[in-house]
Amino acid sequence: MAMAAAGELHFLLVPLVAQGHIIPMVDLARHLAACGGRVTVVTTPVNAARNRAVVEGAQREGLAVDLAEVAFPGPEFGLPEGVENMDQLVDMNMYLGFFKAVWRMEAGLEGYIRSLPRWPDCIVADACNPWTAPVCDRLGIMRLVMHCPSTYFLLAVHCLTKHGMYARVADELELFEIPDFPVRTVANKATFRRFFQWPGVEKEERDVFEAEATADGLLINTFRDIEGIFVDGYEAELGRRTWAIGPTCAARMDADARDGRGNRADVDAGWIVSWLDARPPASVLYISFGSIAHLQPKQAIELARGLEASRRPFIWAIKEVKNATVREWLDGDGYEERVKERGLLVRGWAPQVTILSHPAAGGFLTHCGWNATLEAISHGVPVLTWPNFSDQFSSERLLVDVLGVGVRSGVRMPSFFLPPEAEGVQVTSAGVEKAVAELMDAGADGTARRARAKDLAAKARAAMEEGGSSHADLTDLIHYVSELSKKKRQEREAAYAGKTAHLPSP
Numbered sequence: 001m002a003m004a005a006a007g008e009l010h011f012l013l014v015p016l017v018a019q020g021h022i023i024p025m026v027d028l029a030r031h032l033a034a035c036g037g038r039v040t041v042v043t044t045p046v047n048a049a050r051n052r053a054v055v056e057g058a059q060r061e062g063l064a065v066d067l068a069e070v071a072f073p074g075p076e077f078g079l080p081e082g083v084e085n086m087d088q089l090v091d092m093n094m095y096l097g098f099f100k101a102v103w104r105m106e107a108g109l110e111g112y113i114r115s116l117p118r119w120p121d122c123i124v125a126d127a128c129n130p131w132t133a134p135v136c137d138r139l140g141i142m143r144l145v146m147h148c149p150s151t152y153f154l155l156a157v158h159c160l161t162k163h164g165m166y167a168r169v170a171d172e173l174e175l176f177e178i179p180d181f182p183v184r185t186v187a188n189k190a191t192f193r194r195f196f197q198w199p200g201v202e203k204e205e206r207d208v209f210e211a212e213a214t215a216d217g218l219l220i221n222t223f224r225d226i227e228g229i230f231v232d233g234y235e236a237e238l239g240r241r242t243w244a245i246g247p248t249c250a251a252r253m254d255a256d257a258r259d260g261r262g263n264r265a266d267v268d269a270g271w272i273v274s275w276l277d278a279r280p281p282a283s284v285l286y287i288s289f290g291s292i293a294h295l296q297p298k299q300a301i302e303l304a305r306g307l308e309a310s311r312r313p314f315i316w317a318i319k320e321v322k323n324a325t326v327r328e329w330l331d332g333d334g335y336e337e338r339v340k341e342r343g344l345l346v347r348g349w350a351p352q353v354t355i356l357s358h359p360a361a362g363g364f365l366t367h368c369g370w371n372a373t374l375e376a377i378s379h380g381v382p383v384l385t386w387p388n389f390s391d392q393f394s395s396e397r398l399l400v401d402v403l404g405v406g407v408r409s410g411v412r413m414p415s416f417f418l419p420p421e422a423e424g425v426q427v428t429s430a431g432v433e434k435a436v437a438e439l440m441d442a443g444a445d446g447t448a449r450r451a452r453a454k455d456l457a458a459k460a461r462a463a464m465e466e467g468g469s470s471h472a473d474l475t476d477l478i479h480y481v482s483e484l485s486k487k488k489r490q491e492r493e494a495a496y497a498g499k500t501a502h503l504p505s506p
C-alpha cells in the first residue's frame, strides 16, 4: 500500500485476545504503518509472543510497528496461568471467566498509556473490547471501533435486534425474512446469533452496544466490491462514520512473517511448501475450521473417511486430535499411513496463508470464519463451506449465494442444536466425498467458479492498492484521525494547563 499522510500519528491497536481478531489487527498495523503512522499493538504476553514473528517481519521492512504487553488477569477469574487466548479455552465454563478477565484489562491499558512520554493520538479498539471506552474518555483520546466479522452479518443482526425478531420468534429454526435488509434474505435465529448472545454476558453485550454507539468512527475489515451496499447500510443505521479498510490480509510479507502468522505453525512451513510444489496447480484441498470450532469426534471421523474416499490431495489442520476418541481412531485405524501419498494431517496450527497462497491450492474446506473467508477470496481459492456458529453461516451465504465462489457441505445449523443421538454428525462421509468432487470439478461449473474466485482475488488486491476503495477509505480515515486527534490533544493540554507539574505531559 502506498504512503498516505499519517505523519507523526501514533495509533494504539487493542485487539480482542482471539486469533480471528489479533491477526487482522496486526495486519492493519502494517497498513497504517505503510501510510507513515507509528503503530503499537497492545496485547497480553502470550499473544505478544505468538505475534512477534509478524511484527518483526514488518520491522524488517522498515515499518514502525511494535508490540506492548498488558497482563491478562485470567487467574483472578479461575483460568489457569498462561491461558490468554480464546483458542485455549477447552470448555464452555471457561468462557465466562475469560470475558470477565478481558474486561479487567482496563486498568493495565490505562497504566500503560499513562506511562508513555507522549500519549497516542488514536486508539483502535476491537468491537469486543468496549472496556477501552472509559479509558479513552478519562484520558481524552479519540477511539475508533474495529469490527472483525462481515458487514453482511453486522447489519443482519442489527436489523434483527432493532425489529425485535429474537424476542418475537420462539423457535430457533423457524425461517423469517430479515426486516429492513438491503437484499431479501431468509434467516433463522440459530444461524444468525449475535456474538455475545448467550447467558451470563448480558452486561458485556450492553457495553459492546454502548461503546459502538459512542465511538469516533467504525472500521470494518471488508471491501466495497463485495459488501458496499451493507457498509453503506450499516453506516446509515449506526450514524457513525464507517470505513471499509480490508481485506487486511492482502499484504505482502516475507516468508518468515507469513509462516508465523498468528502462531508458530505445528509443522515446518518450508516442508509444506515443498510438498505443495510437487503437486499440480489447483489440485490440493486445504481443510481448516479456524482457531475455535471443533468437530465432534464422530463428525471428524466421517470427514476423514470422506477425504480418503475423495482421492484428492489434501492438507488438514486437525485440531480434533486433542480429543482422545479421534486420536485413538486415527492411530488405531492406520489412516495416516493409508492416505500418506496424498494426504497431510497438521496436528494443530497450520501456516494457512502460506498454503492458500500456493498455486497448488485448489479448494478450501472452511468453517467460514471471516478471516478465512477473506483469505480464500484474496487468494482466489474456491471454498467448500462448513459453518459452525456465530457469523459463519452468514459468510457461507455470501460466499455461495452472493459471490458464487463456494459449494455447500450440507451443514444446516450449529451442532449444539442437533439432537444428542446425531452425535454432531451433519455430513456423512459420502456427503463429504460428493461435495469435494463438486468443488474440485474440472467441468464447466468448477471452471466458472474458479474464474469468479480469481476475478474476486484481483478485486480484493486492487482495493488495497493506490486508487482502490479500501486504500481511499484508509487515507480518508487517516485524515480524519489527524484532525480529530489534534483537537483532542489541544483539549487535553488546555485541561492540564495550570495543574501540578508531576502530571505526565499527555
Ligand code: UDP
Binding pocket: 019, 020, 021, 023, 261, 262, 288, 289, 290, 291, 292, 293, 317, 348, 349, 350, 351, 352, 353, 368, 369, 370, 371, 372, 373, 375
Ligand atoms: N489460522 C491459521 N492456522 C490455523 C488456523 C487458523 O493461520 O491452523 C488463522 C487463519 O488464517 C485466520 C485466523 O487464524 O487468519 C482465524 O480466523 P477466522 O476468522 O478464520 O476464524 P476463527 O478462528 O475466529 O473462528
